[in-house]
Amino acid sequence: MLKQYIRYQIRKWLPLLLVFVLYATFSTLISGLSLGVARYYGTPNASTYTGEQIVIAMLLPSFSSLFILPFFVYSYRTSKKAVDTFYQAAYADKTIRRTRILIGLGIVLATITVSFWLGTALYGLRYAATPAEQAITSTGSSASTTYILRNYVNFAYMPLAYLVGVLLFSGQYFINCYLVSLGNHLIDQICTVLFGNFILAGIVVMPTLYALSLTWTQLNSDFFRPFFYYGLGPVTPILFLAILVNPLVVGEGPNGLLDGSVPHLAIAISLYVVFAAVLGVLVMKEKDPSGEYAGKAGPRNKAIAFIPHVAGLLTGIAFSCTGLLGIGRVLVIPIFLFAIFGVFYYIALSLWRRNFKLNKLDWICFASVVGFCLVLTVIEMVMSMLRSPLNY
Amino acid sequence: MIEVNGLTKAFGNLKAVDNLSVAFEPGVTGLVGHNGAGKSTLLRCIAGVFEPNEGEAKVNGNLSNTKQAKSDLFFLPDDPFAPMGANIRETFNFYSGLFEFDKEKFNSLVKTFGLPNNKAVRTFSKGMKRQLFVALALSAKADNLLLDEAFDGLDPMVVDVIKGEIIECASQNKTIVVSSHNILALERLADRFVVLNKGQVAKQGSQEDIGVEFVKYQAAFKFKANEQNIADLGYEVVSFRSVGSVSHFVIYETPGALEHIKEKLDPLFIEQVPFEPDEVLTLEMMAAKKKEGGENA
Known part of the structure; x- marks a missing residue:
């Protein structure tokens, strides 16, 4: 029976998967083809990020899948009719919820995978097709010239960046699932997702900041900046990934991670993933609230x-x-x-x-x-x- | 077999089911009560949809929220769920992922009811939806079926067909509970009735057993009679209604009451009349209300 339910649910959400994958493809193609490959302002050290645009291409598809899918996962709780059916099933409630959460996660990961690797392929093609040190565009008024800097791009680290991305996106997905699970009504659920990320981040970051502000006269903003990303919800993984991809791909690989504020980023990412994992365990293990709360405040x-x-x-x-x-x-x-x-x-x-x-x-x-x-x-x-x- | 022991389910301060104990044996049991009596809440507690505040419900000896109990039970709510845009086949596939069904029986019932296969279930009329889900419930392989307001919105012909199917289903040693606010709808179907009032069992037994404590009289008096005239003779009047010069009144059965009233009030005529099937339920409610009023006073 469970296999039949999984098959049914996958078939039911297949259009959702197709929509997100097509959206990811379209969005990545548009961004991948329109964004510059690298910007060079005279000296190689002053060049801006390059690999980031692969991640930027993922912004809209990943944001929408991370934001929307948790609502689909928990839709069985928001209607009295659905609750009457789902709650009386023999393997209710954890198995049904877990099945839906995992199928939803599959759709999110499929979306970001298409986006990430298509973006990487596009970027790689444009990179390979552009001779080093050759101007791509030149604007007369600003006098800035766009160059490709071959020696700074290291595609070997893309799989690593992808794996970190998988952790980050999965983490945010579980955080959003947790927030959605707090409500039994769609409006409540939207409110909890919109405000919840900010509140969860605030619970961790604000008291720390306040305590430190009393003792430190000059705070290092580099240390705190990554923690502020916590509150941005579905955008958080993209921001972390964008900053991570740059030193990995266009820098010097893992050595680049040890410079500057990147260790702070690594700490922030690790804490974020641990925090998300805790919430992930909670949503997989929690018990559904009693059926009378379907569609209303519980x-x-x-x-x-x-x-x-x-x-x-x-x-x-x-x-x-x-x-x-x-x-x-x-x-x-x-x-x-x-x-x-x-x-x-x-x-x-x-x-x-x-x-x-x-x-x-x-x-x-x-x-x-x-x-x-x-x-x-x-x-x-x-x-x-x-x-x-x-x-x- | 379903057993309910001391079950209480409250929504805030309102106790929808109040310390209720009842057993549903194999066969068809009619669960009757007025709107808000606690029928649907009781069925949802048995099905594991609601968590009771106190007490327990057992299905074939297993607590209602366990996997074993849920495997042995199918609950058809008053307004069942159909997936968005799904036709009959897709709805059946969805439910098959959650429960076990006899597909052949389902198809044959759908054919009997003449339901359209290609239309989305959500576009069905209320009666058609009801027929579809009753077909689904009757083809469930579970030993225990809970049908909430199963005949709501159905025409008499379809009701007769469904009653036949339910009786056939019950003959396979299944426990079937059919709830209704109208006892008439369960005539020629239920072997036994459980009457609920304010979340408690007001009465249970066969249709004949229910209301046996009341007697209904029809009489014409030489004067304009009222409830007080009967009450003054020492009888507890459950209901009193006058149409023209003829009065209908119900009292608790008391030996010699007819002769006593004849002697004291000298009516033009007086006779005992049988109850209408659905009247019994109303009387149970009125009697319960009067009793409450008396206690409060």
Whole structure:
């Protein structure tokens, strides 16, 4: 029976696979043929990235497959009718969900595989067809000339980059599946995916940033930049991959990874993959919520009501660490930013609730978040004054 | 065989099924009750769709949320799921991935009902959809079938055909529970009835057993009679209705009641009349309500 279900599900989602693969092919062809191969501004060291465009070509197909497929996976939970059927099946609930998650993952990986290797092939062909040091285009006004730099391109590392890409895309897919699994209604699920990545990232990054902003006068932004990518959801793997492909492909292979901010990137990627793996285990092992919650808010997604407050808290913490941005040294700016934050928080909350009259719980949460962030801001300002009192 | 022991299912503060215990033996059992009595919730708890708050349901001795129990059961909800754009064959293929069916029987039933093979199921009329899913349920290989509002939206001819199929199915030692808010729909089908009211079993037994404690009288009095006249004689009146000069009233059966009323109220005529089949259920509900009202007072 299960085999029959898998066969049925694959047949059912085959058009989805075809749409994404065709979209990936089309998008990669357009980007692969239209983007420049390399830009050279006089000296080889000053040339910009080259291999990145393979990854850029993957942006739209990978984003759409990562964003859309989790909704298909969990569609059986959003309708009362579907729940009546699926939940009574003998191998409900984990087996059905796992089957759907894995078929969805297959479609995501097929999409990025087509994109990645087609992009690589296109790039390779253009690379091979262009003599070294030969100008491809020249614009009179900007006087910039495009060159191909043969000695910087190392295709041998593409399989490695692809494998890292598979980990990253699979990771983001599981993160999105986890977020979608929190809701039993499509609107709730979309909200959790849109805000959830930001919140998950914020839970990890913002408190760390705040703690460090109190102790470090000059933070190395290179260290933190990759962590900020966590919050971008389906775009995160592309950003990581784009930065990774450059030193691997156009740099000096693994040696290039040891330079500059790349070790930070490797740490960020590793943590990201571990974090995604934990959520992946959760979505594979979790138990479906009882059938009465189909299509409506359930016990698990009561948490959704608190999403704007968590987002508000994280944004508030970000505003509280203005010292990080070097603008907290002027007293008026944090206060101004804080007021702006409060107003936007209230407006966002009202829009979310579709009512400017908030309920008691919302007001309590609002006041708690604003009060907490106010305390953080004051601490931040005092610490800044102690560090460099002359600025005040 | 399905057993339910002390099952409670609440939605917030509302207990849809309240500490309910019942057993469904092989054969056809009619599960009746007014809208909101807890029939569908009970069936969903047995099918493992809802998790009960308390108590348990067992299918062939296995807890309802286990693989063994689910393999032995097929639940047809009041509004079943059909995959988007699927025709009859595709719908059958989808369900075959989740449950075991007798394909030949399914095809023969579809042929009997004359359902169109190439149209999308979602474009079917309510009755056609019902016929398709009843055909699917009756061709399921499971030993236990739960049919929620199986005859809803069907014309009498089709209902008769389906009743015949259900009886044939039950003859293979299957346990079939058919729920309905209309006891009349289950006439000549169910061997046994379970009446639900407010999530509890109000009554159970054969159709004759249900309502046996009530007696219905038809009478004409020399004066304009009302409920109070009967109540004043010491009888608990379940229902009282007057049409013109003729009054119909139902009381709890009491030996000698007819003679006592004749003696005290001197009616022009009075006789005991039989209940309409669906009236019994209504009476059970009214009696339960009156009892509650009395307790609250």
